[in-house]
Amino acid sequence: MRRLRIGTRGSPLARWQAESVAAAMGRAGGPTVELVPMRTSGDRLARKPISGAGGKRLFVKEIEEALVDGRVDLAVHSAKDLPAERLAGLRVQAVLPREDARDAVVAPRAHRRPASDPAALFAPDPPPRIGTGSVRRTAQLLHAYPHLDVAPIRGNVGTRLRKLDAGGFDLLVLAAAGLVRLDLGARIAVRLPFDLCMPAPGQGIVCAEYRDGDEEVRGLLARIADRDAGAALETERALVTALGADCQVPLGALTTVAGDDLRARGVVAAPDGSRLVRHEAGGSIAAPAALGAKVAAGLLAAGAGPLLEAARA
Numbered sequence: 001m002r003r004l005r006i007g008t009r010g011s012p013l014a015r016w017q018a019e020s021v022a023a024a025m026g027r028a029g030g031p032t033v034e035l036v037p038m039r040t041s042g043d044r045l046a047r048k049p050i051s052g053a054g055g056k057r058l059f060v061k062e063i064e065e066a067l068v069d070g071r072v073d074l075a076v077h078s079a080k081d082l083p084a085e086r087l088a089g090l091r092v093q094a095v096l097p098r099e100d101a102r103d104a105v106v107a108p109r110a111h112r113r114p115a116s117d118p119a120a121l122f123a124p125d126p127p128p129r130i131g132t133g134s135v136r137r138t139a140q141l142l143h144a145y146p147h148l149d150v151a152p153i154r155g156n157v158g159t160r161l162r163k164l165d166a167g168g169f170d171l172l173v174l175a176a177a178g179l180v181r182l183d184l185g186a187r188i189a190v191r192l193p194f195d196l197c198m199p200a201p202g203q204g205i206v207c208a209e210y211r212d213g214d215e216e217v218r219g220l221l222a223r224i225a226d227r228d229a230g231a232a233l234e235t236e237r238a239l240v241t242a243l244g245a246d247c248q249v250p251l252g253a254l255t256t257v258a259g260d261d262l263r264a265r266g267v268v269a270a271p272d273g274s275r276l277v278r279h280e281a282g283g284s285i286a287a288p289a290a291l292g293a294k295v296a297a298g299l300l301a302a303g304a305g306p307l308l309e310a311a312r313a
Contacts, residue, residue, distance in 0.1 A: 003032050004217070007063040007072035010037035011156040013178050017206045018076040021095055021224070028223040036072050038062050060209075064090060067211060074217055075209040079202030079233050080175070082209075084240045093221045094207050094230040099177035101204040101254055103137060103197045106172040106179070107189040108165050118190055121171060122148060128170035131160065135271060135311070137173050139250035140197045142273025157182060173197075177204035198252025198267040201236035205229050228257040231288045235264050238292025243268070243299065249311045253295070260285045266295045268304040271311050277304045 004025070008018035015035070022033040040062050063075045064087050079094065086092065105121055122128065122145050131153035132138055138150045153160055153169065157178050164172050176191055206229075210217045232255035245251045250269040255262055265280040279298030283291030 002073075002216070003034060004030065004074060004220075005034050005036050005072040007036050007038055007066050007075040009040055009059065009063070013078070013157055013182055014076075016181050017078065021074075021076045021206065021208055024096065024224040025220055028220065030220050030223075036066070038066065064209065067209060070211075073210070073214070074221075077207055077209060078178075079205035079207045080200040082202065082207065082237075084237065084244075084246065089212050090209055091212050091218075092207050092209050092233075093218075093225055094205050094233040095221060095224050095226060096206045096229065097226050098229040098232060099180055099204040100191070101199045102176045102191045102194065103173050103199060103203075104176040104179060104188040104191045106161065106164065106174055106187050108167075108170070109187075110165075118192055118196060119145075121189060130171045130173060131164065131169035132173040134173075134200070135248065136200055136250045136252050136269070137197060139269035139271055139273045140252065140267070140276070141173070143269055143276045144196055144273075146273065157184065161187065175199070175203055194254055194265070198265065199254055201240050201251070201253040202233055205233050207233065227285075231255065231257055231262060231285045234288040235262060235283075235292040235295075238289040239264065239266055239296045240292075242293045242296035243304070243308060245308065249308055253292075255288070255291075257285065262288060262291055264291050264295045266299050268299050268307050270307050275307060277302045277307060 006018050006022060008014045018035050040059050059081045060077060066072045067075050068087060068089060105118060127147045127149050129149045129151060131151055133153055141148055141150055153163060157174065160172055163169060176188060179185055179188055208221050235255040236253040239253050250271055252267045255264045262283045262285055267276060267278045269276040277299055279295055279302055281291060281294045281298060
């Protein structure tokens with residue numbers, strides 16, 4: 001097999017993901033791997049909110065173009081960063097087991113008060129200033145705790161933690177998976193239950209993107225594919241597609257796998273947290289996309305349509 005070039009963003013978390021995929025392919029008898037770090041449009045526009053700067057596509061645009069052009073053979077991403085629509089000629093495969101999909105509250109290093117639940121951190125008066133780059137987290141937090149002061153923050157995990165420790169925020173809300181993978185799990189003050197904050201579709205899942213028709217790479221990825229992560233990702237991406245959602249929409253989703261059975265949950269919220277719609281359903285691992293579409297239909301029937309339109313507006 002030829003030398004394999006993997007396109008990745010240059011952040012520590014992105015490199016961890018690419019290196020972990022490369023190591024897994026090596027254990028599966030794969031070829032020598034070369035990482036090709038790239039700076040994306042999303043990295044260059046680090047001061048603008050994601051939803052206003054152009055959406056998730058900004059974080060994969062240059063990497064996907066390099067994949068289509070043949071400058072790299074494979075791209076590795078956090079599944080939650082992938083836009084719903086694929087570029088023509090590209091396919092996605094979930095790899096590695098899914099990490100903890102929950103969101104986590106992070107306190108400054110100087111914060112010593114233990115917390116057994118989020119309310120212990122969110123209760124102070126005046127309310128703590130909470131940093132997050134996600135409209136999904138903002139909407140769900142405000143739904144549960146309308147008094148909170150939630151403000152946008154950009155940058156990779158290390159940059160956000162430095163802003164927190166320097167006093168720019170009182171608390172952060174980040175994906176637990178990224179913190180764990182960077183050996184920063186000790187910074188987590190409390191992990192948010194799914195009933196309080198449903199994660200982004202694909203959160204905690206690493207995926208590999210490759211050119212349609214590249215049977216050599218497809219076969220190699222099949223050796224390191226994780227069945228449960230793959231089923232969850234297909235379900236959650238089908239839900240997103242059925243709703244026509246993007247990063248401007250406060251949408252959360254989670255699929256759990258028990259043997260051959262799937263259970264999918266979805267939530268759509270008003271951007272200000274004033275209203276929230278939930279739906280869940282079960283299905284078979286043999287038809288994950290059908291389950292995603294079923295949950296999307298249930299959300300729409302419960303009144304998610306006006307919330308989606310309000311978010312897009």
